[in-house]
Amino acid sequence: MTEKSLTLQLDFHSGLPIYTQIVNQIQSQLANGILKPGDQLPTVRALASELRVNFNTVARAYRMLDEVRIISTQQGRGTFITEKPPPEVSxxxxxxxxxxxxxxxxxxxxxxxxxxxxxxxxxxxxxxxxxxxxxxxxxxxxxxxxxx
Amino acid sequence: MTEKSLTLQLDFHSGLPIYTQIVNQIQSQLANGILKPGDQLPTVRALASELRVNFNTVARAYRMLDEVRIISTQQGRGTFITEKPPPEVSxxxxxxxxxxxxxxxxxxxxxxxxxxxxxxxxxxxxxxxxxxxxxxxxxxxxxxxxxx
DNA sequence: CTGTATATTGTACTAATTGTATCATTGTAT
DNA sequence: ATACAATGATACAATTAGTACAATATACAG
Structure with missing residues (x-):
């Protein structure tokens, strides 16, 4: 599986919560085509390990993105970018x-x-x-x- | 984490409030390079315990330093020296x-x-x-x- | 092909760590 | 005695971490 490495750059001193930074950057990458509909994101544990944060922090970010239908998280399967992001939203x-x-x-x-x-x-x-x-x-x- | 031990010398008889002494000494240590931008300070509780004072006294000192942008305090995360260069820095x-x-x-x-x-x-x-x-x-x- | 065990993945709830806000206590000057 | 500043006590909020669990996929025995 070609899991996106999803190069995120966290700034632990910026004052912005980690989960907010993750949300922002995933949104950015989607908005600019670095991430595309259907793409599978790293698992919460994989990304957390890469970023050296707790996997629940990633899960929180994923949940926020899921709530706005930007990604679709499926228990036991993984996390994917939604197929059709509304064009006007894009x-x-x-x-x-x-x-x-x-x-x-x-x-x-x-x-x-x-x-x-x-x-x-x-x-x-x-x-x-x-x-x-x-x-x-x-x-x-x-x-x-x-x-x- | 390499928490700065932040050796502060308090004088309980000097007449200067504890929080003022903390403020002054942190400023001094920053000016002298003992503390550097980006450094994480001890938590209010840790420093308070070390100095044998109430953690709210430390919090008060931190808040004063935060107001002048010398440090950046972040709830749930910690306290950090800002990157703000001292005036004498080139x-x-x-x-x-x-x-x-x-x-x-x-x-x-x-x-x-x-x-x-x-x-x-x-x-x-x-x-x-x-x-x-x-x-x-x-x-x-x-x-x-x-x-x- | 089918059923079961195991691994993988996200979820939910809880705990720990951190700073914040508010009020109470103490000490001192007037 | 009163007023005020300094300090302490208590409760709270925000962030992140820990643990147990549920849903799904996969491997494999039969």
Whole structure:
């Protein structure tokens, strides 16, 4: 079984509960096609082991996603992305996932004591250099960053 | 976990409140590099037990430090030193930490398939709404803009 | 093919750890 | 004596972990 490794990056100091981070990131990955309808997610225990958290924390995240019909959890079988995410929800989800990601980023930056101006400037600069790098070599494909 | 033992010397006769002494000494240790950003502090109960004081006294000290964003307390999780660099730390370090943070954010956003334009727009919007929220009513009320 | 044992998977309930809120007690200055 | 600040006691809330269980799939004996 090709279980999605589901590369999630948790920040244990961010102040956001682990389960919220898991929910957000799975939503993001679905909204952007990294996860697709029908995909099987890792089992609660497998993902928990990978993330070094208790499997009930993952189960809680899965349950939240299940409640909004984004995934379908089936006892004894596994957890799957729902087949038909309502199309109008899809774009909304995508937008929300970027909102959540950005929110996390800005919140963290402010927590670190940076000003609005500094953050805005840094984002502009970074986006610009990123774009330049991508112009020469447009390969979104191999953008799977590896972690240990 | 490597909980900092956080050797604090309390003077019960000094006339300074315990919580003030705790606040001062944690600030000192942070300024001297004994405590570093990201470090987890002892729990209110653990430190209280070690210092032989009530845990609410420690909680009070932690709350004061939290209000000035020196530490970040999270119910159910613990207490951590913020990444906020002390004023005497070089501007270079400060810049580097924002660069790294932004880099991670943008990298993640692109990995999720968002475009440069989407990311830029979302950051602008978020910064704007954040500013507005802070302008009209900072519910923290304790907006210490006075640096010490 | 069928029935049963076993493993795998999610669920439910509970416990433990952490910080928060509120009020009571104590000590001291006026 | 009164007022107020410091500290302590108690109850609560949020997060995560532990344990037992139910549903399903799989392997295998017959």
């Amino acid at each position: 774009e909304k989800l995508r937008h929300e996932s970027l909102t959540a990601l950005t929110h996390r980023f800005i919140s963290e930056a402010f927590r670190l004591g940076f000003s609005e101006r500094e953050v805005g400037q840094m984002v502009r600069d970074s986006l610009k250099s990123w774009k330049e790098a991508n112009d020469k070599d447009d390969e979104q494909e191999s953008n799977q960053e590896n972690e240990k | 501007e270079k370090l400060r810049h580097e930490s924002l660069t790294a943070l932004t880099h991670r954010f943008i990298s993640e956003a692109f990995r999720l398939g968002f475009s440069e334009r989407e990311v830029g727009q979302m950051v602008r919007d978020s910064l704007k709404s954040w500013k507005e929220a802070n302008d009209k009513d900072d519910e923290q009320e304790s907006n210490q803009e006075n640096e010490k």
